[in-house]
Amino acid sequence: MRIGELARRTGVRVETIRWYEKSGLLEKPARNAGNYRDYDAAALARLSFIKRGRDLGFSLEQITELMALTRNARADCERVDAIARQHLAEVERKIVDLSSLRRELSGLVNSCTGGAIGECDILQALAPEGPPSRSEG
DSSP states (O other), X not given: OOHHHHHHHHTOXXXXXXXXXXXXXXXXXXXXXXXXXXXOHHHHHXXXXXXXXXXXXXXXXXXXXXXXXXXXXXXXXXXXXXXXXXXXXXXXXXXXXXXXXHHHHHHHHHHOOOOOGGGOHHHHHHSTTOOXXXXXX
């Protein structure tokens, strides 16, 4: 199949597929008689794996390692589990950080009583020394 079809079937942009090829994450396919890239079912499966990994927030380095681990179906999945647990810990840390950010931002938004920009609580929180002065024009 050509690159456009591969993109449609996986939901990955053509430019991203080319970038994955350049980075070595996806093998460069053979070219057909018309000099178009000719992707096979293995490329579709590999790109689908990459896409799903990215959707789950795995880094490209983690996805590369996970794909390498798939080459030996009989190997123990201890390393796969370790990668997933590490990623889960990162996600949980981000959730804590985002929850804290949400509380702080919500407090700022709820403190807004309207009025003049010079007295804006939100801008004062962003620049404790006060918002930069602007000449009126």
